[in-house]
Amino acid sequence: MSTRILVVxxxxxxAEMIGIVLRSEGFEPLFCADGAEAVAAFKQAVPDLVLLDLxxxxxxxxxxxxxxxxxxxxxxxxxxxxxxTSDVVRGLESGADDYMVKPFNxxxxxARVRARLRPAAPSSSNxxxxxxDLVMDVAAxxxxxxxxxxxxxxxxxxxxxxxxxxxxxxxxxEMLLEQVWGYxxxxxxRLVNVHVQRLRAKVEHDPDNPQIVQTVRGVGxxxxxxx
Amino acid sequence: xxxxxxxxxxxxxxxxxxxxxxxAIARLWGASLQFRTVLLTILLSGVAIVITGLVVSYSVGNxxxxxxxxxxxxxxxxxxxxxxxxxxxxxxxxxxxxxGLGQAVKFAVQGASSSRMMAFSRAPGQAxxxxxxxxxxxxxxxxxxxxxxxxxxxxxxxxxxxxxxxxPVDVGDTSLTDPGVIIGAQIRLPTAGAYELFLGYxxxxxxxxxxxxxxxxxLAGIALIALIGALTYVVVRFVVAPIQLAAATSRRxxxxxxxxxxxxxxxxxxxxxxxxFNGMAxxxxxxxxxxxTLSQLQQRFVSDVSHxxxxxxxxxxxxxxxxxxxxxxxxxxxxxxxELLNTQVERFDLLLSDLxxxxxxxxxxxxxxxEPTSLVKLAEDAIDEFAPLARAHxxxxxxxxxxxxxxxxxxxxxxxxxxxxxxxxxxxxxESRPIDVLVDSNASAVAIAVRDHGMGMSESxxxxxxxxxxxxxxxxxRTIGGTGLGLAISQExxxxxxxxxxxxxxPGEGSCFRLTLPRRRSGALGESPIPLPPADAQEETS
Numbered sequence: 211m212s213t214r215i216l217v218v219x220x221x222x223x224x225a226e227m228i229g230i231v232l233r234s235e236g237f238e239p240l241f242c243a244d245g246a247e248a249v250a251a252f253k254q255a256v257p258d259l260v261l262l263d264l265x266x267x268x269x270x271x272x273x274x275x276x277x278x279x280x281x282x283x284x285x286x287x288x289x290x291x292x293x294x295t296s297d298v299v300r301g302l303e304s305g306a307d308d309y310m311v312k313p314f315n316x317x318x319x320x321a322r323v324r325a326r327l328r329p330a331a332p333s334s335s336n337x338x339x340x341x342x343d344l345v346m347d348v349a350a351x352x353x354x355x356x357x358x359x360x361x362x363x364x365x366x367x368x369x370x371x372x373x374x375x376x377x378x379x380x381x382x383x384e385m386l387l388e389q390v391w392g393y394x395x396x397x398x399x400r401l402v403n404v405h406v407q408r409l410r411a412k413v414e415h416d417p418d419n420p421q422i423v424q425t426v427r428g429v430g431x432x433x434x435x436x437x
Numbered sequence: 438x439x440x441x442x443x444x445x446x447x448x449x450x451x452x453x454x455x456x457x458x459x460x461a462i463a464r465l466w467g468a469s470l471q472f473r474t475v476l477l478t479i480l481l482s483g484v485a486i487v488i489t490g491l492v493v494s495y496s497v498g499n500x501x502x503x504x505x506x507x508x509x510x511x512x513x514x515x516x517x518x519x520x521x522x523x524x525x526x527x528x529x530x531x532x533x534x535x536x537g538l539g540q541a542v543k544f545a546v547q548g549a550s551s552s553r554m555m556a557f558s559r560a561p562g563q564a565x566x567x568x569x570x571x572x573x574x575x576x577x578x579x580x581x582x583x584x585x586x587x588x589x590x591x592x593x594x595x596x597x598x599x600x601x602x603x604x605p606v607d608v609g610d611t612s613l614t615d616p617g618v619i620i621g622a623q624i625r626l627p628t629a630g631a632y633e634l635f636l637g638y639x640x641x642x643x644x645x646x647x648x649x650x651x652x653x654x655x656l657a658g659i660a661l662i663a664l665i666g667a668l669t670y671v672v673v674r675f676v677v678a679p680i681q682l683a684a685a686t687s688r689r690x691x692x693x694x695x696x697x698x699x700x701x702x703x704x705x706x707x708x709x710x711x712x713x714f715n716g717m718a719x720x721x722x723x724x725x726x727x728x729x730t731l732s733q734l735q736q737r738f739v740s741d742v743s744h745x746x747x748x749x750x751x752x753x754x755x756x757x758x759x760x761x762x763x764x765x766x767x768x769x770x771x772x773x774x775x776e777l778l779n780t781q782v783e784r785f786d787l788l789l790s791d792l793x794x795x796x797x798x799x800x801x802x803x804x805x806x807x808e809p810t811s812l813v814k815l816a817e818d819a820i821d822e823f824a825p826l827a828r829a830h831x832x833x834x835x836x837x838x839x840x841x842x843x844x845x846x847x848x849x850x851x852x853x854x855x856x857x858x859x860x861x862x863x864x865x866x867x868e869s870r871p872i873d874v875l876v877d878s879n880a881s882a883v884a885i886a887v888r889d890h891g892m893g894m895s896e897s898x899x900x901x902x903x904x905x906x907x908x909x910x911x912x913x914x915r916t917i918g919g920t921g922l923g924l925a926i927s928q929e930x931x932x933x934x935x936x937x938x939x940x941x942x943x944p945g946e947g948s949c950f951r952l953t954l955p956r957r958r959s960g961a962l963g964e965s966p967i968p969l970p971p972a973d974a975q976e977e978t979s
Binding site: 221223224227228230231234289291292312313314315316317319399400428 | 744747748749750751752753754755756758759762786789806808809844
């Protein structure tokens, strides 16, 4: 079965063109032009990835991202015409894994889609990884604290795994961008900041005083010491 | 506020030594309308009061003297009549009685007059008479009666003569005197002929009264001057206070506080001033707000247009790339068309994003995202990135970094953009000669300079290099395809960091662009760690 990608964009020409690019790369595009129908289309189609325009009629992209994120960890890549900080951060905080500023070129689009569908596997052969009081089952994509399962999106899982597989190593934001997001050039470090925040909100006992994902001032992040 | 503090300090210094007072007063005279008005009023009213006081004092003194003199004259006249009537009533046939007349005169005078100073003497020019009463004085210092007075009295009987004298307070001691008057009259003794009677009157009580009046006048004058001064001060304050308020309000208005207004209560001239002032402020505010709205609308429009263009441009870009990727399948002309379409769409893309960036600067909606960053690291990254392009232009990028390794807070995205822009421009104008990238730092700033040894620019070109859409040589072939906004944006990037972007260029010797950034956000930039003109150019000229 080919990989299905839901393209949510009200501009029919752009959606069709994105469809052509995706199809030529072997993906199967699905379309939705209205924000209000996007969540229903998502539930019905169960795509492997969502390309989501931020400015949509009906319901704005940020809300769509929040609703999709509420029930699924499916990767979301935002398409935005604005590269202003507030829009990008708002989009990322609503649950998008990555974003692309219009206009983008097809190679960039395909590279971002591929990176989200097959995140670079952290160099760890362990099947279970311990971080703090959490246990990560790499094969099952599961994180447990004691008996309770913590729901992480694939991105958050890989972010935590990257940190946890090399405990005590300090990761710069650039290293994380390369390992988790698959960027091989300088990209926006806000991606890392926002997703570390989202991850902390899920895994930390006290997100204001993080123990599992610790900030190393002026350098980056590292996994907390084993308990 | 900051300017008044040192001025008042210097004023305080000016008053410390009396030798500096004239200068201090002159300064105050020039600076304060209030001081000027109060001082002038006090001086003028002081002169008027002094003149009035002198006139009053003189006339009161005169009047007092005259009335005292009249009183003395009346007193003396009464005494004279009394004495004469006593003398007329005596039996003058007995020489012993005549001799005792002197004593009788004395009693009569003491009974009729208030004077306790008396001289009794036989008028000169009469034949000696052993039976005449002898001269005598009582309570009067000798020598007080001048010969002139005596002569006048002797000459004219029945008339009283007066003369001002200084009366010694103690008889025989002339050092301390009271003002006094001596009145002389002629009396006739039966058989013994004419005698002169002199009575002295002390005027010191009048003098005391006069002194008291003068002192009262002086005190009243001083009080009056002080009162006038205070009154003037208060009145001037009434006038000056609204002016000061208007001045302060104008200052605030000029400083940009467009909502300030003067109070408009009352019907006086200041209210009308306040009304006109407020009208002016109102109109200013309206126009400025209007302009601001217009400019905002315009910036908003540019920003909206740029955004609206982005979606179709994305489609075009995807389409052109798609065609471009498949150009091998097309015939030659179509393949070239796809190629042209692709490069021009890319250029359009760059232009649009630069336009959007500059409109963001124009709208003032740029926020820095500061991170501790090493300038050398950024330079190394950019040099690595541009190495292939440099090779393609048959040139070489050489980095020299004596300093600038330590991390300084800056927005790496913007600084990287500036460096890429400078290096890109340098490569384009390198003429296949090596390009030097120099990074250095000092206590207050970090700097990076990009020096090419290409054809350089004329002085007038250098003045335009940061202008939007300006190109050094319009006929020159573009190889990198800049948008014409690159250096304008770079300069905005430098300025928003509190830094500067400077240029040096000379025809035939190449150009040098230097970015200087402050070490601390609020800190002063100071002198750039890298000299401009560059060191090698300085050597050539010297």
